[in-house]
Amino acid sequence: MDRQRNHQLVLLMKEFDLSHRGLASEVNRITADMFGDNHPRKCTDRHVRRWISGEVRWPWTRYLHALEHIFGRPAQTIGFIPRGKSSTNLPAPPRRSPAPKEESMLRRRFMIAPAAVTVAVALGIDETPSGGRLSMSDVDRVHQRIGRLDAHFFAIGGGPLAEVCQVFIERLRAALASCTYGDRVERALHGAISSLYASAGWAAHDMGDSTHAALLHTASLQSALLAGEPTAAARAWSNLALQARSEGRHREAVQITRAALDNRRARQDPRIDALLHARLAIGQAHTADRNGAARSLLAAEQAYDRVTPGIPAQAWLGFLSPAELSGLAALTHQALGQYDHAEAATIQALKLLPAPMRRQRTLYTVQLAELQLAQGERDQAAATITQLDSSSLDSRRITDRITAVQRTLTA
Missing domain, CATH: 1.10.260 (434 Repressor (Amino-terminal Domain))
Structure with missing residues (x-):
């Protein structure tokens, strides 16, 4: 034969x-x-x-x-x-040993977090492999779930997502411990874990837990280094810079962002290049480097101009659009004391913002009201905040800002 x-x-x-x-x-x-x-x-x-x-x-x-x-x-x-026909149907194999105790332990830990159950079940986190051989197809399914998780954040905010991400990370770490795989799959799993830590850090930041967010962004960087993924490392550096800025450490934020920009392989993605330069501009504005901020904003625009239409962004970069760049430019102008320019840029961001980005729409609307108050435009600020519908929002950081604007208006 x-x-x-x-x-x-x-x-x-x-x-x-x-x-x-x-x-x-x-x-x-x-x-x-x-x-x-x-x-x-x-x-x-x-x-x-x-x-x-x-x-x-x-x-x-x-x-x-x-x-x-x-x-x-x-x-x-x-x-x-x-x-032949006799060999077509294999006899049943012997019964294999039961699932490891670690899996049932993770399931129990997951089930005691009722606020996160609905999101986690919808994402299919419970289906993460706990044994056998892992392939790149398994990794692709993991990234699809992470993409849906990020889309949930863009729609309504952090909510229980930090907890969901941590459960997902535990399951992936269990898979790394109990499954078998090749080097390529191992690196890709570390990249997925880095992405989850980054998403968890954003969710924690969104819920006002800056200490936990900083730890999660640091863990994201560590996993990115294990994965050997320049884009994952650049994302982690960028998030650490944002964390430093939110805590008032502006010079440190500038240094961290510059370190991320030193990674040429990451900057080959024009979206990452644009995001890093836009965030660098904000840091430079806070350190009174007006010329540097202007150069960085221009560099961000030029980088985004290199984006090839029709090529989808990585899931975590789904928020970056001309609207987001306008919103980041507004923060730069605000830090420079140019409130009129900041207001105009925020209005532009709201006009350009895609409909599914409900969290960002709420954020920019609050930002617009804050800028109007800073310029003494109380009536405009009141009209802006009145049209805001935050009923479906799950972001403590944004709702706190809404409350602060409302208190100022009623004082």
Whole structure:
């Protein structure tokens, strides 16, 4: 019988980041778990080469069970061809050991946080793998959930998202401890964890917990370094700079942002380049560097002009738009005492803001009212704040600012 190369197995090994020796090691691990470790015949890279070449078209049953478990699909869709009708249906494998105790512990910890349950279940966090071999497809599903989590933040604010992110991080760390994977998948998982720490830090900041937010942004940077992802590191540096600015450490914020801008690979993404320069401008304005702030605002505009239409942004950069750049420019003008320019830029941001960005719309509306009050325009500020609907907002930081404006108006 002519040999036929098993291309499907080759593709799966590439997707799961498995070498010949790595797949053989995985098969031995699974078969030891299923059948015991006393079997004299061990799988080797030679077996794998024979499967790929087509010399062996239907491996031994114990190996087929292991391969089905590793790749999560029937043997025939892995590219293997049964010898005949009798071999088409594999006998059921022995019952495997129960799920590790850590999984049930994480489930109990998750269930005692009722405010976060609805969001977490909707995101599918409970479906995070707790065993077996992880592939880049698993990582892609993780990033899809993170993208939905970020969209939830853009819509209504932080709310319970810091807690949800932490539960997700625990599950991914459990997967790193209990699953098997290649180097590429490991780095990608650390990148996902960095993204979750960053989202958790923003949520904590949004709920007024600056101390916790700073710790989460630091953890995001550490995971980004483990992942070796320049964009994740730039995001973490940018968030740490924003945290420093919110605590009044403006010179430190400028230094941190400049450190992020030193990463040329990250700046190859024009959106990241634009965001970093816009935030640098705010820091420079707070340190009375007017010329530097003007240059940075111009650099932000020029960077955003390089964005290629039709190419979607990374999920976490979904907020960055011409509207956001106008809002950041308004903060720069406000720090420079140019309240009329800041008001005009904020109005421009509100005009350009996409409809789903409800949190940002509320934020800019409050910002506009604050700027109007700073210029003595009480009637305009009252009209601005009256048209505000924050009923669906879940952001303590923004609601506190709304309350402060209302108190000023009624004083």
